[in-house]
Amino acid sequence: MAKVTTKVRTRFAPSPTGYLHVGGARTALFNWLYARHHDGIFVLRIEDTDLERSTEESLTAIFEGLEWLGLDWDEGPGPEGPFGPYFQSERLDIYREHVQRLLDEDKAYLCYCTPEELKQRREESFARGEDPKYDRRCACLTPAERQALADKGREPVVRFRSSDEGSTVVDDLIRGEIVFDNEMLDDFVILKSDGMPTYNFAVVIDDHLMQITHVIRGDDHISNTPRQIQVYEALDFPVPEFAHLPMIHGSDKTKLSKRHGATSVTEYRDNGFLPEALVNYLALLGWSYSATDTLFTVDELIRKFSLDRVSRNPAVFDMKKLEWMNGVYLREMEPDRLTDTVIPRLQREGLIPEQVDKATRAKIQKIAVALQSRIRTLAEFVPSSRYFFVDDIEYNQKAVEKFLYRDYVPELFGLLLDKLTHTEPFDEPNIEKVFLEVQAQVDRKLGEIIQPVRVAVTGTNVSPGMYEVLAALGPARTCHRLKTMKEMVKQKLSADEA
RNA sequence: GCCCCCAUCGUCUAGCGGCCUAGGACAUCGCCCUCUCACGGCGAAGACAGGGGUUCAAAUCCCCUUGGGGGUACCA
Secondary structure, eight states: OOOOOOOOEEEEOOOSSSSOBHHHHHHHHHHHHHHHHTTOEEEEOBOOOOTTTOOHHHHHHHHHHHHHHTOOOSBBTTTBOTTOOOBGGGOHHHHHHHHHHHHHTTSEEEEOOOHHHHHHHHHHHHHTTOOOOOOOTTTTOOHHHHHHHHHTTOOOEEEEOOOOSSEEEEEETTTEEEEEEGGGOOOOEEEOTTSOBOHHHHHHHHHHHTTOOEEEEEGGGGGGHHHHHHHHHHTTOOOOEEEEEOOEEOTTSSBOOGGGSOOBHHHHHHTTOOHHHHHHHHHTSSBOOSSSOOOOOHHHHHHHOOGGGBOSSOEEOOHHHHHHHHHHHHHHSOHHHHHHHHHHHHHHTTSSOSSOOHHHHHHHHHHHHHHGGGOSSGGGHHHHHGGGTOSSOOOOHHHIIIIISOTTHHHHHHHHHHHHTTOSSOOHHHHHHHHHHHHHHHTOOHHHHHHHHHHHHHSSSOOSOHHHHHHHHOHHHHHHHHHHHHHHHHHHHHHHHO
């Protein structure tokens, strides 16, 4: 008999209780890559059953983050699809229907214990050194007993009747078989008293109804999986494939969180990272292709991704490596695109006008290209290019003392000014010619000429090549800064003499 | 406490019994290029957690210890 091959369907199912975390993004990416690689369907489902913590802003942030990364979903909010709705809060009837079925088949029961009682009992049994499992006191309530509890105004939850016998095996694509003794599992809640399903229940119903074939998620879900498998079995649903990804850790090897620095995807965007760099980096957190390859385009990732090359051990998020990788992508950017991405940042700082004319754009492009190999994030562009855009620049005092307070500087600047004021056009070859001529006149090493100029013109001793800086800066600002510093140095030197 | 997962350079990892005197990348250090800083090039240092087995042979398989992580909710 021919093997039935069903189309791969994966999903990312975030709960809108915070921004899109890089860990979540990595999970989304792997699901997306797997679906794209197999020509399958990638579903986005919003798990908003926690009324307390779900927010509209989080939802927006998740959409924004996924879109920015280029992780488009085939079904879900927006495109919709045949298995909607894709918000769990809009699927309550569906859950209730299935809960009722379990109730009818006596595979679940009503429980009237209050959260306070449960908490207390849990603490007591914990103190006695026992497993803090639910004691099943509501498992065999008579109708009369239930009525009595209900009359007292208690809102029941529905608990799943789990088996104490045998074991449940999770067959994980990444880890192999994981065996859990059923004795360990208690009668967990599947429907809360507010009518919302719990995660372990809703996820099963939805994954089944949405025909998810591969559940790819963080390995913090491993211990939930046997519960979910029991629900699948109780409902007679086929069990999907599972693949549990290793966690992403911070530098202290604990689960990545805010104290480790930026964790939200939009934060990386705002901090000047490129989506293709983040995607590439995230792909390498828990997955590798070969002994030597680290740089992959999205198309290559789709082509090369497979679950059998996913690692089992947790990965520490290494900001340094991300920055390096971002630098690689930055350096590969076409000048036009680089200019496009840099302009809004300059505008936000008020360094350039809202309307950028052709000449300004050309100038920005020159500056961007000059700085391209010197920045690792877009965010670094603004501070390191500031002196091109403002009249009053800041001077680094140490650099001034080291390079400007030298007795040959006033004369040197004088000679340069004589020539530069008449340099036409004011471009790199001509500027270089001037410097070489002056160098011959003063008979000094090039560095002794350029460093003082660099400080005078940029305020620092670090910048791109001097000639391209001056060309981009233009004759007016160049000469003005040289003149100002020439006078300043002259005064300083004569004051020192006195 | 109990259950589960994990264990190769500081970090991400390659390795799926002999190809390993363990390979690559980031970070670090040195040299070269050079007007500074980057970029780039070359090079150095740096790891199989420990202990038992199995085997002619173990980073690779098994067990224990240790260490880390996760779960143990009317969160997801």
